[in-house]
Amino acid sequence: MHHLFLKTSSLLVLVATMAFAAQSQAKDPMPSWNDTAAKKTIVSFVEKTTAKDSADFVPAAERIAVFDNDGTLWSEQPMYFQAIFIFDRIKELAPQHPEWTSKEPFASVLKGDVKAALAGGEHALLEMAMATHAGMTVEEFEKSVTHWVSTAKHPTTGKLYTEMIFRPMLEVLAYLRVNGYKTFIVSGGGIDFMRPWAEKVYGIPPEQVVGSSIKTKYEVRDGMPVLIKVPELNFIDDKAGKPVGIHQHIGRRPIIAFGNSDGDFQMMEWTTGGVGLRLGLLVHHDDAER
């Protein structure tokens, strides 16, 4: 097995620099990347896996590349953007929930105390997500996300959140697709939070987004079939959950994985642990925005 898996040790962390190359060559598919070892590794891997006479040739159907989202494709500073979305939903729904003013973590959100609101970690965030998303149909939820990403502004840059994406990664996505790779998001974030904009922003359709979710229930309301979000955990697509989510949705082991954090370790391990040429890259964006 050839592993190009670059481990989490700081020595091997890749730096996907944001600085644009001074002279972008006409034929360079990734002009935002400096001429680094990381870039050469990606190009070399793609050439080896796509040249028909290569010993490492991979049929197009098996060219699966998976990408973490938060901190890999878009920024996660000053906190997960989905947490901000949830906080905004709590503020919006607060008039209908007078009990929230004295109930944590909602009370801290309403007081604007982000640190206290997030003190409960993943569990508290999940509780807030369920409290604010449950009861909505999947279409209503999609509308609320679409509205938020087209209006809410990042606290320090004033940009839309979907403008807080890393251009070098968009170039990698496009470069891989041109070479017959199918690109998937595999994120700890909410699957239904990413789908409404991932196609437009990343070129990744809803059926190629894997993420965390609460359960949905099918029913007919007033003669109309609806899928309702219910306050019950369905799946956490993080850490050891990532290979599980990959298997459940994709059913085939990826040959390329991009991540940026400990939550991506098992996805990297699973991807690079297969037979044949494999590529696992940890990106470290040295600029908060593109």
Added chain:
Amino acid sequence: MHHLFLKTSSLLVLVATMAFAAQSQAKDPMPSWNDTAAKKTIVSFVEKTTAKDSADFVPAAERIAVFDNDGTLWSEQPMYFQAIFIFDRIKELAPQHPEWTSKEPFASVLKGDVKAALAGGEHALLEMAMATHAGMTVEEFEKSVTHWVSTAKHPTTGKLYTEMIFRPMLEVLAYLRVNGYKTFIVSGGGIDFMRPWAEKVYGIPPEQVVGSSIKTKYEVRDGMPVLIKVPELNFIDDKAGKPVGIHQHIGRRPIIAFGNSDGDFQMMEWTTGGVGLRLGLLVHHDDAER
């Protein structure tokens, strides 16, 4: 809303006849179909949704077509093929499970009493699936399915099970794909039971197969990352579960659905209940094989 949903009432059930048309025309994309209303409906629907100047034009990304498997794409006679696979696994594993000779439903399977083995319905089948699949890695399971479909023979025809498919449906799948549709299986059958052969037989890749599943667990065994099947229900992709599975995997409402039984009703209802032109077809194969 225009609904072409043909309900389960016998009056409206479509007959996808197996008889080959006497004179197959060179340009006919579905030569196995007689010149029926059903065929005209499909062709008309595809033309309306793909012609750029059509009022019912649908962008390629939204051309999602879902197909039930058992009884729709392949035969389900004399019983679900996956049940036969599970029975064969029980016989294979019996020497390691002496307790099965006195424990139902295993005892009935070992005695060859299929009727008694299936008396417990879905629950009993699930119990047998868990008992025979749990503990295997997903790769081991894939190998066992691949071996079975390439060696096991149908009890009455003596053919491989993957030869017990309905040729008119293969033609529909190909015709839709040529017209920019993405085709998905949405079946009550096991997702990992269908994936190993669906690409070769139907042209449907693993990531476009939705089905029932037991849970998997990620771990590292002897330094190798593995996904292990565990004896715990993950998801039943049948009846009201089908729209849920569609949302979870595809994230977009299909515009075409093919099914054959009550288990497909909610998938049909969900598909045809969306806005715009929709097509739901119930097929009734009047021949057990192609």
